[in-house]
Structures are given as structure tokens and as C-alpha cells.
Amino acid sequence: MVSSAKFNEKDWGMSLEALRRSLEAASDDLMWFYDNLASLRKRYLNRWVAVKDKRIVMSDLDHERFLLRLSKQKMEPPRPRVFFVEPEEVIHVY
Numbered sequence: 001m002v003s004s005a006k007f008n009e010k011d012w013g014m015s016l017e018a019l020r021r022s023l024e025a026a027s028d029d030l031m032w033f034y035d036n037l038a039s040l041r042k043r044y045l046n047r048w049v050a051v052k053d054k055r056i057v058m059s060d061l062d063h064e065r066f067l068l069r070l071s072k073q074k075m076e077p078p079r080p081r082v083f084f085v086e087p088e089e090v091i092h093v094y
Contacts, residue, residue, distance in 0.1 A: 014077075022078040029054060029081045040085050050080035 007016050014022070032054040033040070040049070040056070048066040050058040057080055058073070060066035070080065 018077070025053070025078045026081055033081070033083050037085070038088075041088065044085040045087065047085055049083050049085055051083060052078075052080035 007019075009015055012019055029051045033049075033051050044056065044059050047059045047061055048063055049056050050066075050070055052075065057075075058066070058070060060069065066082075070082070
């Protein structure tokens with residue numbers, strides 16, 4: 001939790017309340033994405049997707065084009081979350 005005594009709006013570019021709302025929205029969108037991943041794979045497999053308010057607002061196969069298109073969108077904060085819809089059998093090794 002961010003303490004209001006240590007929080008500086010200038011550093012974050014938003015109020016503590018706006019930051020809280022943004023983090024809550026990010027958490028909600030992340031949970032929605034993973035809860036719906038099986039059905040999202042049917043339509044968006046191997047695509048980049050932008051999730052905002054628990055819905056897909058944009059998708060594209062090409063990452064650079066996707067980010068360029070997303071940067072040109074005028075959307076109210078918070079910004080959409082970006083995910084890549086991978087095949088189920090993908091294994092990540094770090």
C-alpha cells in the first residue's frame with residue numbers, strides 16, 4: 001500500500017486516489033483476461049490485445065503496429081492493459 005505521507009503527486013503525475021483507481025482497474029482487467037483466456041484464444045490467438053474495463057478494445061498481430069495504433073487512441077485514464085494471447089501449450093523458461 002502506498003502511504004499518503006510518502007506519496008508525491010508530481011512524481012506519479014496523478015493523485016493518490018487516481019493511482020488507487022488505476023491499480024484497481026489493472027487488477028480487474030488482469031483477472032478478467034485470465035478468467036476468459038480460453039475463449040479469447042478462439043478469436044485472438046497469437047494477437048496482441050488491449051483490455052480496458054474488462055473488454056477487448058483493440059487487437060493486432062503485429063506488436064509495433066499495435067503499439068502505434070494504441071498510442072494514437074484517445075482514451076480516458078486509466079490506459080488499457082496489453083496482453084499477448086498465446087497458445088495453451090506455450091511454456092516460458094526464465
